[in-house]
Amino acid sequence: MLNSILVLMVGIFIAALGFPVATLAQNSSPGGWLSPDWEKPPITDENRKPAPRRNLAGMWHPAGGPGAGTQAGGVQLKPNNGRPENQLPYTPYGLQLYRSHKALEGIDAVLPAQDNDPRNLCELLGMPRYSHYNVRLTQIFQDEYKVVILYQYDNRWRIIWTDGRELPKVVEGGVEMGGEVREQRFFGYSVGRWIDDYTLEVQTVGTMPEDRVWLDSTGRPISDQARVTETFRRIDYDTMEWSETIDDPKVYTRPWETLKLPMRLHDPRTDVMEYYCSPVEQEKYNKLLGNAASGK
Amino acid sequence: MRKVFFGVLIVLADLLVVSVPLIAHHGAAALDTGKEITLKGTVTEWIWSNPHCFLKFDAKDDTGTVRNWTVETQNPTTMTLRGWSRTSFKFGDEVTATVEPVKNGGPIGRILHVILPNGQKLIAANATTPGSTPAAPVPAR
Numbered sequence: 001m002l003n004s005i006l007v008l009m010v011g012i013f014i015a016a017l018g019f020p021v022a023t024l025a026q027n028s029s030p031g032g033w034l035s036p037d038w039e040k041p042p043i044t045d046e047n048r049k050p051a052p053r054r055n056l057a058g059m060w061h062p063a064g065g066p067g068a069g070t071q072a073g074g075v076q077l078k079p080n081n082g083r084p085e086n087q088l089p090y091t092p093y094g095l096q097l098y099r100s101h102k103a104l105e106g107i108d109a110v111l112p113a114q115d116n117d118p119r120n121l122c123e124l125l126g127m128p129r130y131s132h133y134n135v136r137l138t139q140i141f142q143d144e145y146k147v148v149i150l151y152q153y154d155n156r157w158r159i160i161w162t163d164g165r166e167l168p169k170v171v172e173g174g175v176e177m178g179g180e181v182r183e184q185r186f187f188g189y190s191v192g193r194w195i196d197d198y199t200l201e202v203q204t205v206g207t208m209p210e211d212r213v214w215l216d217s218t219g220r221p222i223s224d225q226a227r228v229t230e231t232f233r234r235i236d237y238d239t240m241e242w243s244e245t246i247d248d249p250k251v252y253t254r255p256w257e258t259l260k261l262p263m264r265l266h267d268p269r270t271d272v273m274e275y276y277c278s279p280v281e282q283e284k285y286n287k288l289l290g291n292a293a294s295g296k
Numbered sequence: 297m298r299k300v301f302f303g304v305l306i307v308l309a310d311l312l313v314v315s316v317p318l319i320a321h322h323g324a325a326a327l328d329t330g331k332e333i334t335l336k337g338t339v340t341e342w343i344w345s346n347p348h349c350f351l352k353f354d355a356k357d358d359t360g361t362v363r364n365w366t367v368e369t370q371n372p373t374t375m376t377l378r379g380w381s382r383t384s385f386k387f388g389d390e391v392t393a394t395v396e397p398v399k400n401g402g403p404i405g406r407i408l409h410v411i412l413p414n415g416q417k418l419i420a421a422n423a424t425t426p427g428s429t430p431a432a433p434v435p436a437r
Contacts, residue, residue, distance in 0.1 A: 036377075066377045109325040136373070152373075275373040281345040288343075288350055288366050293326035293398045 033271040036137065038065055040238075040264060049237035053197040056140045056147060056232050059270050060240060063262040069135030072105050072217055075258040076132070080106035080218035088220060094251030097210055097221035106218025112286070113294030117214065122277035126186040126213035127204055128228045128244060130156055131259060133217055137272045138263070140232075147192060147200065147232075153275050158187040160202050167191045167203050170225060175206035184208050184224055198235075204228040210251065215258075223250040230259075238265045327406060328399045339389040340364060344382035346371050351385060351407060353393065363403040367395045369420045380418055389413050 029035070041047065062068035074080035078088065090098060102110045103117055119125060125133055134153040141148045145163040150156075168175035168182065168189050175182050175189060188207040195201045205227050207213065215222040226248035233241045244259035246252065337355030348368040356362050369375050372382070385391070390413050395405035407420040 038377075066374070104325070111326050273373045273376060275371060276346055278346055282347065284343070284345065285348055285350075285368075288352075289348070289368055289404055292366070292402050293400070293404050295400050 034267055034269045036061065036066075036266060036270055043236060043238050051198050051234040051236050054194050054200075055142070056200060056234060056240065057142050058140055059266040059268045059272075060138045060140060060263040061266050062135055063239065063264040066136075069261060071132050071135070074106055074132075074218040074220065075216050076261055077257050077259060080108075080216070080220065082107040089253040089256060091249075091251055091253055094221055094248075097251060098219055101214060101219030101221065103214075103217060103219035108219065111294035112290035117217070117219070118212065119214075119217065119277070120282060122279045122282055123212070124156070124186040125154075126208050127158065127188045127190075128207075128222070128226075128230075128246070128258070129214060129216060130154075130158075130187075131230075131242075131244060132215065134275065135261065136275065137266065137270060139272070152272055154277050155274065156187075158190065160190040160192040160200075162192045162194070162200070164193075165191060168206055170205050170227075173224075182206070186213070188228070195231075198233060200232045202228075202230040202232070204230070215246070221251045222246065223248055225250040239263065240265075324406075326398045326400075327396050329396070331397060332394055332408060333397055333405075334392060334394045335365065336390070336392050337365065339385045339387060339391055341387070342382075342385035344372055349375055349380070351391075351393065351410070353391060355393075365393075365395070365403040365405070367393060367405045367407045369407050375420070378419060380420075384412070384418060 069076075071079075074086070078086045080086065088094075101117070102115045104110065104112060104115050104120070119133070130151050130153065136152040138152065139150040141150070142162075145161065147160040147162055149158050149160070151158075166177070168177040170176075171181060173181075174184055177189075184206055186208050188204040190202055190204040192200050192202040207222070207224055207226055207228070209224040210221050213222060214220065226246060229245045229247065231241075231243045233243070235241060240263040242259060242261045242263055243257070245255050245257050247255040335353075335355040337353040339351065339353045341350070341352040343350040343352070348370065349372060350366055350368055352364060352366050354362050354364050369380065375381075392411040394408045394410075396408060397405040408422065409417055409419045411417050
């Protein structure tokens with residue numbers, strides 16, 4: 001009798017191995033509102049479809065699944081975990097800035113009531129931090145003039161102009177275009193060009209100064225002198241690689257790579273849950289937990 | 297034979313607990329990382345909000361004093377992926393919650409998992425560090 005029960009339990013266990021927890025909310029369609037499919041088969045030689053030319057449009061998500069783009073511990077390629085290989089090439093000013101940032105994440109994390117991360121006031125993260133925090137369902141639309149990226153986190157979007165316009169020149173306190181000095185922007189000014197039929201290279205300048213935005217959730221800084229270079233490389237129909245390099249001579253002594261994120265194409269009808277930053281709910285969080293956890 | 301059977305059963309049950317990667321929305325500086333306590337109590341409120349959802353429940357501590365605990369999960373988007381919803385709890389539900397408490401001893405922490413009145417287990421996260429030893433459950437009032 002006990003042997004029979006044992007065999008039954010082993011059978012149930014083996015069956016359960018094929019039922020990951022994500023299945024609970026995977027690929028269902030309540031009333032036609034499609035949930036993300038986390039069980040997509042890997043792309044192989046058998047099922048690979050060719051990449052469309054000069055086309056990034058689609059509903060994308062980090063190929064590593066839910067959480068793969070969270071980057072709570074710092075940018076994907078250099079998490080702020082204290083390891084020597086993840087130390088950044090700070091200028092003296094950059095290091096001073098970093099030490100002034102009291103972050104909730106990373107090796108130098110502080111208690112909730114001690115942080116000064118503008119994110120926790122629901123301030124815009126800005127470019128490039130939106131690419132370094134909770135990258136989830138990311139929609140890309142494009143026309144003959146521009147590529148538009150819609151971030152799931154906080155329902156933000158940005159425009160990359162692909163119509164041949166010039167990248168503005170960074171000047172003190174702003175950018176210069178056509179002889180005119182224009183304002184700094186949270187998302188900067190982005191210009192893209194196709195370096196081949198499957199790779200879009202994007203340059204962004206004119207972002208906000210270092211007292212308004214951070215580079216990531218661990219307090220790494222970024223200044224208004226930064227030049228952010230991204231490449232979006234369409235590998236095949238279903239996959240894309242999103243890379244990024246930061247060149248910010250004010251806070252870093254040399255350019256360094258922050259991101260090389262494989263992305264997977266999802267059904268364009270996938271429902272995108274709101275993941276917003278609400279000052280009202282943030283204040284509730286502070287009252288319910290943040291302050292008490294910090295001994296306030 | 298009976299000991300072997302139950303030994304295998306325990307191993308199988310442990311392996312059935314799906315390992316969910318900890319998605320750290322914010323830091324663990326306030327948490328007594330690696331410590332786990334299990335509490336039996338009665339739900340007073342379930343708040344479905346950003347940046348974190350909150351479960352509030354009354355539970356007795358070792359001295360028999362009832363404290364109202366406030367324990368957090370990740371954001372609604374993440375929790376939906378894990379099978380949680382804004383209707384996962386209602387006032388008066390008797391639950392068993394395993395939490396990672398804060399260092400300062402307050403009735404606050406991060407939910408690791410919760411067992412609902414119907415026996416269903418909802419997993420929120422793994423402990424911040426591996427190898428933590430769960431404490432004995434505190435009986436309900």
